[in-house]
Amino acid sequence: MKSTRLSLGFALAVCATAPFVAACQQAPGAGVTAFVDVTVIPMDSERVLPGHTVVVRGDRIVAVGSSASVEVPDGANRIDGSGKYLLPGLSEMHGHTPGGNASDEFREQVMFLYAANGVTTVRGMLGLPGDLDLKARTNTGGVWGPTLYLAGPSFSGGSISSAEQAVERVWTQKREGWDHLKIHPGLTVLQYDAMAAAAAQAGIRFAGHVPADVGIRHAILMGQETFDHLDGYMEDAGGIRGPMDEERMEQLFAMTIDARAWVVPTMVLWEVGVIGLGDPEALAAYPEMRYWPPQGVEGWSNRLSAIQASDGWDVERARLHASNRTQLLGMMNEAGVGILMGTDSPQMFSVPGFSIHREIAAMAEAGMSPYEILVSGTRNVGDYFQRYDSFGTVAAGRRADLILTNSNPLDDVANVADRAGVMVRGVWKSEEEIQQGLAEIAASFGN
Known part of the structure; x- marks a missing residue:
């Protein structure tokens, strides 16, 4: 089987031309990302949790709580969640x-x-x-x-x-x-x-x-x-x-x-x-x-x-x-x-x-x-899939698969497409990066 490991130097070198490589996004904050002052839609019940901070380390959510109670680690990649909503992928x-x-x-x-x-x-x-x-x-x-x-x-x-x-x-x-x-x-x-x-x-x-x-x-x-x-x-x-x-x-x-x-x-x-x-x-x-x-x-x-x-x-x-x-x-x-x-x-x-x-x-x-x-x-x-892994809600220990939206999908489910970015197994891409990748795919087909 081919090796799937990429050196950090190589990953950074190909970031501009290969937005599909996950390792391009793994350098900031040594693998720690914090969504700060965000409204969480945990999906464990029909509720919203305003003013929360969610901390991700590696591919796991490690902390979910009020922004006053959750400490953001030094050097973390901080994502401003003000006015935004965080829900599971x-x-x-x-x-x-x-x-x-x-x-x-x-x-x-x-x-x-x-x-x-x-x-x-x-x-x-x-x-x-x-x-x-x-x-x-x-x-x-x-x-x-x-x-x-x-x-x-x-x-x-x-x-x-x-x-x-x-x-x-x-x-x-x-x-x-x-x-x-x-x-x-x-x-x-x-x-x-x-x-x-x-x-x-x-x-x-x-x-x-x-x-x-x-x-x-x-x-x-x-x-x-x-x-x-x-x-x-x-x-x-x-x-x-x-x-x-x-x-x-x-x-x-x-x-x-x-x-x-x-x-x-x-x-x-x-x-x-x-x-x-x-x-x-x-x-x-x-x-x-x-x-x-x-x-x-x-x-x-x-x-x-x-x-x-x-x-x-x-x-x-x-x-x-x-x-x-x-x-x-x-x-x-x-x-x-x-x-x-x-x-x-x-x-x-x-x-x-x-x-x-x-x-x-x-x-x-x-x-x-x-x-x-x-x-x-x-x-x-x-x-x-609980026999394989733990995901599907926003809680500590869950796999860090998350969508950050600009509007509340519980008000209108179509708002789930009003994205600010997506995290997959702890790797974050902003909507700007996503649109860049989509543009490259369209160009590859002559569109």
Whole structure:
């Protein structure tokens, strides 16, 4: 494996030309940063703590308290938090990495796009060549980007042909160091059950889609930990072509809560990429498309146009499907189902990091409050990953993943994009530095 260590001299030399290298930001204050006189949104409950100071040493929060009671260490990098708000970083719980033949430069750019938007944790949901090396470089500070938890190559009808093969694949991925298993459609009940039993024995979790032959009820009982895209719920209780069966929905909600399973809605991606709504030209004109390769944006436009031109596609039925998904998410939230923020980026006009803000708007449309939306991307994710690390709230001992905003996101959740800067594992970048990095990415694509 390549070394991820950079000498301080080399790091300082490349800072001006490589904003994606985390070590560039580690010199000030010998690794100590203090957010002074800031309003903290700790996310342990719906409250704000004005006039506070938060001290970070290395990759950990070491002190949180009133500014009168917290001493700022000599030589610390002091960040004036007056009039600003400090909250935990957000998470992408159904994300992807540019594996395969992607260049190291592009991989680093994608990590930067996530972190630049306040996404400090990504659960990767399809293992690709190069992913484990990227995880090692990013999680240890060689690249400024989110902490990665990665699934291996998926279990699907195309990759699994027998129960024995499913079991073997579980143990292979456990040995290789993947964090969880990704389920795609196509598995038989026998194959799925063999996978689930082996996963329990190996101590590795599994998540993703619900194979049609398996069904969501059986998947819940077998221990699948997250259900992504809502499709399993829609298929069980209707809603794709007509009204939903609310009694069946309530049964599913109770089963999900009892099993302590979670839902990752991916509202925007599903509406565009599967249901096929949206104007390809308008979507391609989103401001964030300048941070994505033009050929990729063109491919997304062509794919959406093909969906809309296909036999059987009907715009009114598509709108009903989308409306039912919005209603379903609102019902889940009201019922107390655990929700995790995720967008399935990068896919279909969902640029990493930027897609989170569009997903936040869709969650608000479903009736979720600003606090409930933020919980889905902070504290809930910390609860999900508690076996690995401690993060998702602003408290001593937590991983120092933080967003500093200029306005209160509890007043308007869109304010989470009104950033003054982002900290990832204790490494701070101001909004000015973030914009510099984004400009360099856009220029690399000729934008």
